[in-house]
Amino acid sequence: MMPSYDRSIALYEETRRHLAGGVSSNVRYASVPVPLFFARGEGARLYDEDGNVHIDYILGNGPAILGHAPPAVCAAVAETLSLGQVFAGQHVRELELSRRLTALLPGADLVRYASSGTEAVQMALRLVRAFTGRTKVIKFEGHYHGWVDSVYVSVRPSGNEAGPAEAPVAVSDTPGAAPGAIADMVICGWNDLDHLRRAFETHPGDIAGVIMEPMMVNGGVILPKPGYLEGAKALCAQHGAVLIFDEVITGFRLGLTGAQGRFGVVPDLTIFAKAVAAGFPMALVAGRRDIMEIMQTQGVMHGGTYNGNVQSMAAAIATLDILTADRGALYPAMEARGTRLMHGLGALAAKHGVKLHVTGVPTMFQTMFIASVPANWRESSLLDRDRAMAFSAALQAQGVRVNQRCAWFLSAAHDDAAIDETLAAADRAFTMLV
Ligand SMILES: Cc1ncc(COP(=O)(O)O)c(C=O)c1O
The missing domain is CATH 3.90.1150.10 (Aspartate Aminotransferase, domain 1)
Structure with a gap:
């Protein structure tokens, strides 16, 4: 029936x-x-x-x-409910989670919290532009990094508007996006090192960073070709650009240390969200100290009323307890x-x-x-x-x-x-x- x-x-x-x-x-x-x-x-x-x-x-x-x-996560969160939710101040669960994440994640010298993957991506993009003093960011067709104007581009481009595969055109995927918002996004085909190399050569000295889903999920679940992630990292290093892995969806899912652990390539910055707090709203950027610390040393703005709220921190700690038990x-x-x-x-x-x-x-x-x-x-x-x-x-x-x-x-x-x-x-x- x-x-x-x-x-x-x-x-x-x-x-x-x-x-x-x-x-x-x-x-x-x-x-x-x-x-x-x-x-x-x-x-x-x-x-x-x-x-x-x-x-x-x-x-x-x-x-x-x-x-x-999940009962243990729900219980851990329930225990905190009467303590309060948002203090516009610090609390020890934030310290505890940060200590655990920086110990666990390779390349995570420092972390900073947000409430959604979309926001955390924006934090990462602002950081790489401020850090390098450059404006352009390479993004790949089919990769999704949130719904805001600057990145909701060439996510599902179709037909003629996307241009030829070897020279894709940046296509905003929604009506109402500010036309200028995508001007600094350089669109590339994924899983193709020659294409990425050409993108760097076309914009010499202008590329601040490269953002990618290290295993493509949103545009079709596709593995990186052997050597692709390593090659992308080497190209970024060669051209002085920051490599960002968007592990919003792969983080804590492809293993304890995400796609970067699974494929053995550690980027400069990583965005985690989703599985990290088992369903509670929480996201983070993790990465190199010299990049992350410019939020304080250079006043690169990042804010958010709900960032690091008590319940999301408690949920993430309880989730990590389970995910890391018996060495994962x-x-x-x-x-x-x-x-x-x-x-x-x-x-x-x-x-x-x-x-x-x-x-x-x-x-x-x-x-x-x-x-x-x-x-x-x-x-x-x-x-x-x-x-x-x-x-x-x-x-x-x-x-x-x-x-x-x-x-x-x-x-x-x-x-x-x-x-x-x-x-x-x-x-x-x-x-x-x-
Ligand atoms: C790879 C990736 N990045 C960013 C996002 C945006 O995250 P959020 O929906 O939490 O804003 C998503 C959401 O599906 C995602 O899959």
Whole structure:
């Protein structure tokens, strides 16, 4: 029997009368038949207002690395509620978290907190411009660094407006962006060192920094080619530019030290968010002392009322307690279950005669309906979107929630039983596709 979404539909209609567009983030439109209303989440599962149960692989778009409502994190936060929330002053949890993060993360001489990934990216960009005295920043097609004007550029460029692959044009992805905001963004194809080298040569002495998702996620889950990250780091060093890894989504997900630990390349600055506080709003920039300290020594402005608030700090400390326990033993266990899921989905696609590539790593992957594994945005944009949406809808009908691009996030709460249930549901979903 197909699930009913009648109550979500009615609630959404009513919400639209009061809340612009009925959602608080445009990303939430990507849901059928309407943005669903959830009553609660627990572990790997979400429970919607119609009484449907979803094994959730969206996980709030990444943060819920420990599953929904992880008891130890909730308890740690609850303990702090009566202490207060924002002091416009310092508190010891901020010190404790900073001490732990600088000890844990390679290259993190200093950290500074923000409340969202978008804001932390802006902090990093301001830092690299102030540090180098240059203005231009290299950004890659398909990479997402938040929704503000200066970086919401060439995230999903299409057709002629994006120009030729070897000389892409900066394309703002939203109406209403200030036209000048993207003037200093130099757009490049990712995973191609020659292209990056040319970008540096075209703007000699002008590039302040290079920002990238070290494993592309938002424009298709794609691994860096062997040697690419090392090569990018070397080019930055050669041209006096700062390398920024945006690990908002890969941080604490691809391992305790994120993509940089997994691939063995430490950038100058890193942005972390999402999984670091298991769902509470928290982000940070971590990096080299000489760059980070110019916030104080040169007065490079960074502010934010909610930065370092008591509950987010408590959530991050409790999350780190769990993630670092037994030297990060949780990660190999997650990887093993994720590997089983990736292989299982691949095998089911073959069984049903469906052409599918499973790309990424076990804690973050994508089931791509595409002819060959892509290396960058231009190639991943060739995926069959209609088929991806149909598969996502079929999975939802079978009680499994993935986004409409069929990207899958895994949490520590997805146990073997959840994986088995998911594979059985996917088996049925594939029959709905053909
Ligand atoms: C790589 C990356 N950077 C930045 C952001 C923006 O973070 P936030 O949504 O917390 O502002 C996101 C959000 O998905 C992201 O995936």
